[in-house]
Amino acid sequence: ENDISLVPIITSRFSATWKIGKYLNQLLQPFTDKILHSTTFVDEIDFIRKLNHYVNTEHRLRPTTLFCTIKITNFYTLDEHQNMLDVIGYFLQDNLATNKLESLIIQTIRNLLYLFLYNNIFYYKDNIYKCSQGSPNIMGLTETLSNIYLFVWQKKILKEIDQNIEFLGRYEDQIFFTWNKSSAIELETFIENIREKHWNVRFQKFISTNVQFLNASIENRQGQLYSQVHCDSNMSRYTLPYLLGHSKSAHSDWLQTALIRAVCYCTSVDDFQQERIVLELTYLINAYSLLFVETHVKHFFNYFHAQTMRYSRSQSTYDKFRQQWFKFVEQRYELSEQLEKFNKNGRLIQFNYIYDFDSRCRFNREFYRLWSHYFQKHPTLSEENSEVILSTKHFHSLNTLLAIDKPPYTTVQQ
Template identity: 30%
Template sequence: MASIAQASATISDLQIELSTYWMQNSSEITTQKQAHTTAELATNLILERTGLGSTLAKNTVPASTTTTTAGSTTTKSAHRDPVDRLEKHILDYIHHCTQHVKKVAETRVQLAKAQMAEFKALEDFEQIATPSQWNIHVLLKPKMKAWSTKNKNYRTVLKRIERTTSRGRRQQSRTNLHPDSDQITGRGFLAPAIINQANIKLTEQEHQLLKLGPRFIFDDPKTASRRRTTELATLKRKLEARFFEKKVSPGRPVEQFIAELDVLLQNLHNIPTTKKQIKSNKIQTNKSFDTLSSIIQSSQSSQSQTNIRPRKKKNYGRIVKRLKYKIHLANTVLRKTDKSKVFHLGTVDHYQKKSEEYMEKTKAYQCLGVADPLPDLIQRTNKYLLDLRLAKWITQKQYEQLSIKPNEVELAHLYYLPKAHKPGPPLRPIISGLKHPTIKISKFLDDLLRPLFDQMALNSTVTSGFDLVKQLRQWSRNHLKQETLFCTIDVTDLYTMVPQIEGVLSLKKMLDQLKLKQVGGLKVETIIRLSRLVMTNNYFSYNGQFYHQVRGGAMGSPLTLTISNCYMYFFERQIVNQIRNSGGLYFRYIDDIFITINWPVRHLLKEVDRWNKFDENINLSANIGSTVNFLDLNMENQDGQLFTTVYQKPSYEPYYLPFNSIHPLHMKKNIPFAMLIRAIRYCSTFQLFLNEREKLRMALLLNKYPNKIIDKQFNNVLSKFEINEPLTSMNYNKSRQKIIDSPIKEKLLANYEKSIFVHFTYCSSMKTFPIKFHILWEKYFDKSPINEVTPILGTRNVDNLQRRLIYTRSMTS
């Protein structure tokens, strides 16, 4: 403002000086003209009186005139040219500096005209409106104003976040054009949404697509429409079965219900987005005020489905096809990372090298070449089950449940997930065998045995960081001291290193300890035989070769987890007794162990070395200190006081399911709700909670969650636990204790006799489908023989980006 005032004063001074100069210059020119005229008249008079010839007069006068005029013109031009240039520059400068003022003035004039027109329209409406119409206007006015303010605030926050992230990315690109995994970690919100280790060149559209993450689903009504016929046929069979249970013929109600439901789904799957539809929407909004209330109610219930924006949609399908082709040509492997769950682009050579190193280190896999073991495996599995059936070790029902058909099975395949949070990065092997010949037996045994293990190991295992928080809080009240140590231990390659025979025998030890001779109608010996069949017949394909796993279990087979847990349970018995006899705390989650004890560091390290000699198959690597991380929990001992908070691995990405993903709304609402409950349970102080809450809010905003939904779900957390006031430093500890002590509600088992499950493929146009479905159900079956059956409506999703982009069967796919 000061510079503008100074410039204005300078311009005023120049204008005054210029006007003064012109006044002086004009008076001089006038005097010269008057003198010249007087001289000319005098000369003519003298010539007339002296009688000189006219020729002399003619020759003299023009010469004098020419001389005088030339002199005056030269004098005038010499002064005028620089003045003209100065005046032009000043006018241009004034025009440039006042242009924004002109625009502001024009905008204000236009705004004033619009307000005047709006005011006149409001006066006209007030005169002709009915009381109900005027009430609707009064109701909508503050809501529209509030919506405008919140929308403006949201856009402001979004722009700030975009500026921050883009600044971080620009800085990253300047400092390092080819980052490796070591440099990627630990940057919080500025960490990349994808890890492009292969340095493949991506277009902006392809980069934005991968940033949406593996779980993102784009709108695909065509797929939903293709599945409609099959889904309706399945529902029809279920309805007919329920009628037959009542010994009643389904009749016309079922046919009419399915037909009307088919029409409803067709309309939802084929909502047009053409200019014609947009025009019809505009016409609909211009209806008379007599129907305004009904329009508002219908728009609220339909979640504004008909308000289609006239802008071009992204063709995600085309981008996916182009990206798949580019990845294939670039000899690149696309995977989801092991922990952070974002996309990772690596080279085929890197995966091949790491795979060979892993197989050489573990020596758990035997290469069979190109001979497919699947036909022989199918035959041996069915024969083994038949022998058990003939020996009456399993029932006919169990035999039919576990036997396999050749056209329903396929061999498992091996693939790797990159551990992006570690240097290298190393790879985690996954054997995918959803249709493997032994998968039915594996799942059947795991369903029988896992509840028994959970019961046996209840006092030495945890299932989450929250379980450890409760145990640690209780222990620290009497045992936590300034010198108390925290220790976390990792078991190296547990699934692969557990011996197959000894692992199966650990199941027998468990059943003997629980004094069980039968489980689910199966004898202990039958369980052991079937478990050995599963563990010793892990075959898979990888990169065109077939392999047999001769050590450990397949990571992906359900029974492998239970066997590994049982093996570790009997390995750790001596350690658990030693720690607890010394007043310490010991808990394990699969291959992660947590210990806290009042021992010197040297003594604890010595004991860890001694434990490493218990079993050559179990290798323990320990991390000891006053601050440790276990699962998603960070613990710190500050002078004998316990502090806990949420732990985020170095590979942490601020990634949640994007809000614009085509998932049902309740799934997306549950994310901020569950994450805030975790923050309250884990954060031991109010300040730690505030920090975690703001991190969560920023991460959700980055994933396009509206601030209104975030705030509402945060408030729902307090409402669920009957906390009637906002959290403050004064009431935080009390409220947190209430949340921690609240029992976790167990899932209610569905009553299958009085429930029928219905699933349809979800797309963006189906937000109002549940309401319409239940209306149709009541219309046709409210007074039918199956009126006590409750329909439970579920959704099926179309393929997400992980399924569309990632192939795990071959390195070159």
């Protein structure tokens, strides 16, 4: 009735294929991410950052430039297993300097993938089923395989566009690219030809000078980029997201992220100020104190010593403020890459601690100070050689408060 599509969740953890899938994903994902990096958006802010670079740094947006978005509707079930195996094999052959990825040759990887894909079995309503396409979407390997498959598929688009002029990228099952080659009708014909030749990839497309992509409204106004945060009419305007972990701490981080997204998405200072007001009202409506909101919003503006920007309507001042945040985001991505390296080398240390009240920031500062003092000369635990992440959690959770444990089974002896 509401045009809502449902995707079944297959619980496969600790199944026969779980360990194979986990091992293969640890092998394939880092290699795949490097190959796909140039045409992949990490998240929403990464998309708008790269689009801003395309428009304002490279100056490649023209008055006639069209935007095209593609939504893959069968991301987790793109093709039959044998075709998927063939695509993965070709991908590895094209991108590996030798016939091996780390310690495994390509044929061994294919053999393990065969075991994984053809042996995902699940039980439903007194029947046992086997996946004929795709694999359980809660497994990381499933997404990695789909990313590889779509990378090969989207080359059909890349062949037709001039990468020195156009902009193209994908975030999971969504693709965005610009088109300067011809009219919208010819672009639509081109995409429909791809659909006919590769019918197994099902997708929805939208072509216009005004599109929505990753919660952003993007518009080409005669060669000038206009963007703002897109509000889905089907979603409540003043609702906070459901977050795992310590809700207050998580919502603190989310407010910071939402403000950064607002300043990156909104090209107009008026749109940004409107979005900021909505965010502040959202927290107040959801019972957060005025002190909480004021503290976080002031911290956001004070980060670049731009206290007056909170109520400013100056477009030129806002443009400078916005560029500062783009630079900040770029530095944050570089830091994330460093953390990933620490994690890969087993030197990323994460601690959780119970937190319900009092000064979390002061505790964190004191913890890091003591850690640095006692481990400053340690070969692996020093600041230079490792990274420590502190996170908080509630003492109580919904499970402990509302759930009732099942009574233990007893064996009846006769």
